[in-house]
Amino acid sequence: xxxxxxxxxxxxxxxxxxxxxxxxxxxxxxxxxxxxxxxxxxxxxxxxxxxxxxxxxxxxxxxxxxxxxxxxxxxxxxxxxxxxxxxxxxxxxxxxxxxxxxxxxxxxxxxxxxxxxxxxxxxxxxxxxxxxxxxxxxxxxxxxxxxxxxxxxxxxxxxxxxxxxxxxxxxxxxxxxxxxxxxxxxxxxxxxxxxxxxxxxxxxxxxxxxxxxxxxxxxxxxxxxxxxxxxxxxxxxxxxxxxxxxxxxxxxxxxxxxxxxxxxxxxxxxxxxxxxxxxxxxxxxxxxxxxxxxxxxxxxxxxxxxxxxxxxxxxxxxxxxxxxxxxxxxxx
Numbered sequence: 537x538x539x540x541x542x543x544x545x546x547x548x549x550x551x552x553x554x555x556x557x558x559x560x561x562x563x564x565x566x567x568x569x570x571x572x573x574x575x576x577x578x579x580x581x582x583x584x585x586x587x588x589x590x591x592x593x594x595x596x597x598x599x600x601x602x603x604x605x606x607x608x609x610x611x612x613x614x615x616x617x618x619x620x621x622x623x624x625x626x627x628x629x630x631x632x633x634x635x636x637x638x639x640x641x642x643x644x645x646x647x648x649x650x651x652x653x654x655x656x657x658x659x660x661x662x663x664x665x666x667x668x669x670x671x672x673x674x675x676x677x678x679x680x681x682x683x684x685x686x687x688x689x690x691x692x693x694x695x696x697x698x699x700x701x702x703x704x705x706x707x708x709x710x711x712x713x714x715x716x717x718x719x720x721x722x723x724x725x726x727x728x729x730x731x732x733x734x735x736x737x738x739x740x741x742x743x744x745x746x747x748x749x750x751x752x753x754x755x756x757x758x759x760x761x762x763x764x765x766x767x768x769x770x771x772x773x774x775x776x777x778x779x780x781x782x783x784x785x786x787x788x789x790x791x792x793x794x795x796x797x798x799x800x801x802x803x804x805x806x807x808x809x810x811x812x813x814x815x816x817x818x819x820x821x822x823x824x825x826x827x828x829x830x831x832x833x834x835x836x837x838x839x840x841x842x843x844x845x846x847x848x849x850x851x852x853x854x855x856x857x858x859x860x861x862x863x864x865x866x867x868x
Contacts, residue, residue, distance in 0.1 A: 561868065563809055563824050563842070568862040569605045571598055577845045577861065579619040579788075582834045583644075589834065589863060590629065591845050592617035597631055599647065600863060602836075609647045614640050619662040621671065623686055630671050630686075632659040639673050639682070641689055651689040655682035665706040668727040672712055674701035681714070683730065695730050697723055705747040705756065713756050713771075715744025722756060722769055736774055738767050746800070746832075748789040753815040759786035759800045766800055766810060768818060777816040782808040783823065788833035792840055797821075801844055803831030807866065826864055829856065842866040 575594025582589055588608070589600040597617055599609035616635030622644065623629070631640040632655070639659060641651040656678025664671050664686060671684040674697075681695045699716030706712050711733065712725040720742045724734040738744065738760065744767075746759035758767045759782065766789070768778040783802025790799045796812040807830075809822035830846035848860035 562822055563807070563866050563868055565824070565826060566865045566867055568864050569600060569602075571600065571845075571861045571863060572607060572859075573598070573861055574858050577829075577832075577847075578617065579832050580834050580843065580845055580863075581620045581622060582836050582843065583622055583624075584836065584838065585624060589843055590620045590622070591863065592620060592631070593845075593861065595635075597642075611640075611642050611647050611649065613649065618660045621662050621664040623664045623666075625666075626686055628686065630662060630664060630684075632662040632673055634658045634660060634676075637675075637678075639671060639684060653682075653684055653689055653691060655691075656680040656694060661701060661704045663704055663706050663712070665708065665712065665727050667706070667708045667710050670727065672704065672706075672727075674704050674714065676700050676702065681712075681725065693730055695725070697725075698735070699723075703744050703747040703758070705749045707749055707751055711771075713747065713749075715747055715758060717743045717745060720744070720760075720762075722758065724771070734771075734774065736769055736771075738769065738776060739763070742767055745787050746789040748791040748798070750791055750793070750812070752793065755815070757789050757791055757798055759789045761786060766798060766808070766818070768816065770816065778818045780808075780810050780818050780820050782810075782820075785831055787831035788844075790833050790835040790842065792835060792837055794837065795840060799833060799835070799842060801826075801831055801833035803829060805830060807833070807842070807844075824866065826866070830864055840867060 578592045580591035597611040601608045618632045639653045656675030658677040659673040661674040673682040683692045699719040702717035703715035714723045722736040742760040743762040748757045754771045756769045766780045770777045782800045783806040785803030788801035798810040800808045805828040807824040828849040830844040844864045847856040
């Protein structure tokens with residue numbers, strides 16, 4: 537009897553330990569960092585060198601020092617700020633300002649605006665491509681891409697695309713992948729010659745709204761509204777190799793190569809955590825409840841921490857509360 541009790545005790549301990557280890561593997565909302573001001577928000581970017589977050593907020597970009605959790609600067613006069621991209625080597629940052637059809641250039645040290653560059657209609661997604669040393673602004677209403685020399689701040693070319701560009705990612709080897717929201721397609725653009733190298737259909741119900749890159753396996757990871765899926769497009773084979781259900785209103789995707797985890801930020805108030813078991817094998821691991829409106833995301837790859845902007849939503853009044861803007865911090 538004592539032997540049976542001992543065995544049962546060992547099994548229970550092992551089972552409890554297994555549950556504890558499993559629980560320890562899950563991501564959690566660790567805290568929220570309050571940020572001043574009101575108004576809508578969109579994308580944000582993490583600067584690894586300074587440990588700062590740049591987050592768009594209505595007509596400005598706010599800079600948060602993650603070491604102190606305090607706002608350390610603000611870039612004003614960025615009407616309809618959508619996205620931010622940084623070039624450490626040039627000491628510059630770039631902001632797409634949709635309300636004035638411009639890309640705004642600022643100094644990364646002083647945060648002062650250095651230039652305003654005209655683009656096509658309503659620039660949204662924005663990226664600095666290290667390979668070509670160019671900035672690409674994707675114009676939603678203009679159905680075009682404005683290409684800017686990152687050093688001289690001069691427009692090089694405006695390239696028409698076949699639909700509404702809603703997301704983009706660079707492979708830093710000469711290709712830009714552009715999600716066309718209204719067509720359910722991805723367009724591949726040569727960052728040097730500006731020629732369209734390929735068109736990849738995803739499906740008529742799949743509207744790409746956010747993208748990340750698994751460069752090692754030539755996979756583009758695409759958050760799609762409409763179907764509410766993560767779609768994995770393999771560029772080598774030109775095929776969709778996996779789809780995984782995600783939450784509604786996704787507007788951000790992150791991929792952490794070290795852990796092989798993919799995250800989609802869903803505006804409904806959740807993060808879908810997906811693990812890459814093999815190059816083309818993905819499985820949903822967790823649905824983490826966040827807050828309504830937390831639809832965009834950025835990652836600190838070194839600490840495997842996620843950051844999402846949102847505000848407190850009043851379910852009775854059906855609106856976001858004033859002075860409740862915040863950055864949510866998520867980690868294991």
